[in-house]
Amino acid sequence: MTRTVYVNGEYLPENEASISIFDRGFLMADAVYEVTSVLGGKLIDFEGHAVRLKRSLDELDMAEPCTKEALLEIHRKLVELNEIDEGLVYLQVTRGSDGDRDFAFPSEDTPPSIVLFTQNKPGLADSPAAKKGAKIISIEDIRWGRRDIKTVQLLYPSMGKMMAKKVGCDDAWMVEDGYVTEGTSNNAYFVKDGVIVTRPLSTEILHGITRKAVLRIAEEAQLKIEERLFTIEEAQSADEAFTTSASAFVMPVVEIDGVTLGEGVPGPIAKRLREIYLDESQKAAI
Incomplete structure (x- = not known):
């Protein structure tokens, strides 16, 4: 067609x-x-x-x-x-x-x-990838400084996706001055002892629409959120991790730079946030 x-x-x-x-x-x-x-x-x-x-x-x-x-x-x-x-x-x-x-x-x-x-995209909501969880690599963030503007300058994020694919992984998290900025097409998070950690909004990251909704959902569920800078090493020691984006919603992360998180399967907080987000967003869809 x-x-x-x-x-x-x-x-x-x-x-x-x-x-x-x-x-x-x-x-x-x-x-x-x-x-x-x-x-x-x-x-x-x-x-x-x-x-x-x-x-x-x-x-x-x-x-x-x-x-x-x-x-x-x-x-x-x-x-x-x-x-x-x-x-x-x-x-x-x-x-x-x-x-x-x-x-x-x-x-x-x-x-x-x-x-x-x-x-x-049939099956977008019931994604097999979300049930399996994503494997992530880290790469240097060499993009321009106004990542809060959603421009079509996507060459380096595309290269990052390909870097991950070449080593059998799903995506890349970008790192600048030692701290994670975001994924190639998503915002990045980890969970430690029930606390969700993600980078605060600034010109260094995209102000994700799904990010905003998911953080609201987490607050309503009385989950603690810390918006601060974090390193790859912190994320590797986390109980679980995930990303958010308009096209993948909440995507669990099960491995970062070869280090398995938790049991190597999608974590309970990421799974629950995905369920609630999909339920609420479909009810509010227009």
């Missing part, structure tokens, strides 16, 4: 969609993105993703391509047209194109480009 995608105001078959070769998203990675999960044909945490999208655009002095209400309608239309029950909606906004390549921004009246497409 050919997907229907959305490009600058038009719903098109994916093989008919195109964008200018001079678009700054292509030439300069001058673009931001969001990924919203779909469960039961409904959007998970759409409001949070829309708010973060606006923040990213504002931080880069980039124009909004449409209203939040219009954006919601486009998401829903693509889910309907592509018959997505479980999957993802990917959104990218670029600074657009003024017909040539230049380091300087184009004129202010240059319209931004907006692209959306869906990915069909």
